Amino acid sequence: MIIVFALFLLSLLVVTALAIVRTENLFVAVMLTSIFSLLMAANFFILDAADVALTEAAVGAGVTTVIFLGALALTAEREKYAAGGGRVAVVVVAILAALIIYATFDKPRLGDPDAPVHQHLAPWYLEKTPELVDIPNVVTAVLGSFRGYDTLGEVFVVFVACIGVLFILGVQPEHKLPPTASISAGLKHHLIPQVVGRLLIPFIILFGLYVQFHGEYGPGGGFQAGALIATGIILYALLEGEEEALRAIPRSVLMGLVIGGACLYGGVGLLCILLGGNFLDYSVLAADPVTGQQVGILLIEAGVGMAVCGALLSIFHAFAARTIRP
């Protein structure tokens, strides 16, 4: 039964990917990329990976589509014709694909309990989580505590990506802004989306906070929550216009969020050293080591959420605040 769903969704993925590559209208490609993200999220969902599915839906189908559209507003709508090189690329890809398919013949079946990946580390995580960390969601325990270094690296990657985009696109100084008519005034003149949007924004942000703190008990965590809260504020920017959104949450606050989130994570690690343990060893944060682990995971997830939210909003404003092409 799962096989039927998986086959359906995977074949739809192939069709969508082919259509994205073959079309030359970039707007169509962006719309199809949004559908692609949704199909991937459904695929992850069927494979029982709920955290990944939530992240893919929130980031891929939500924020990434908006940022692509903002970028598309600054460039042309049709792809420039690129001559040559097609034959060689197809041959190389075909050879590599044949090699990879040949390599999968030795793979164990999906979910096989005798596979090597299920013998050594995975049972250890499943046994030790109730004993050492005691939270129901093992994925968050692995992400936050057992593999905390990797997540620290991810937060700093998000931070560097944000800085990279801001270097390229820059921050427009206030006095150089052209007259207001060229900057988007939002959907201010449409009453119905405005009313419904204003109703929804508090719920989106509240749901983002719920996902943030509920990450220890169900699917959720810092990355998903950051993307959801950024979506809520992007909705406000779409409805009321760029200047209003920048007045409500200025760029300095966003940079503060990004830097604060990354420093919070690193700071928790240093705090653990100061209290006598190793770097990112949360057991020393409280009297009881299990409580210390839970406090540590709570703090670093907050850091991750802040960093992701600030980074996504900075990138969105970097695109949306530039002048629309005439």
Next chain:
Amino acid sequence: MYLVVSLAILVTMVLALVRALRGPTVYDRVLAVNMFGTKTVLLLSVIAFLLGRPDFLDLALAYALINLVGILAVLEFFQNNTRGTAEHEHD
């Protein structure tokens, strides 16, 4: 019971995808993406109960909220593009 509904929703997703690939105007494609989004929410809810895991409903809730933001962003982009070339009636 849930299997029948989920198959119906999957077939409709295929039809929406065909409309997205075919649609002569861009608004047809936006319509197809919107339809795809709401069908995804329905599919996620039904499959959550099919697999016996009702605590996966958070994904459906998240996506129901995000769908609107995507569509409004598309229309904002279009409004600014056409407004840039047409007269400024509103401002």
Next chain:
Amino acid sequence: MIDLALDSLSWVLLCLGGIFVLIGGVGALRLPGFYTRLHAASLTDSMATILIFTGIMLQAGFTLATLKLLAIMVFLLLTGPTASYALANAALQSGLKPDADQLGENTAGDAS
């Protein structure tokens, strides 16, 4: 007895919801012109949402899952018609006329 009644009611509601979803899909594919397709997609979306979620809620009983399903249903019923309105408004303002010819090839400013 109550279980049997609830189960059969859920079956009926879910199957009706599935039928509406299919009608919407076929309508979006085969109707001529953008506005007729929008009509098919948005109306059947709302109806199918109500039927399918009511069917699942009857199965879930009085748990937290029912509250979440109610929340999802309310949000879908709020945002679906809003998105359709915004889409129709944008299409009308960019010049797409509702009384285009029957074959579905509209002569609008944004044909791709």
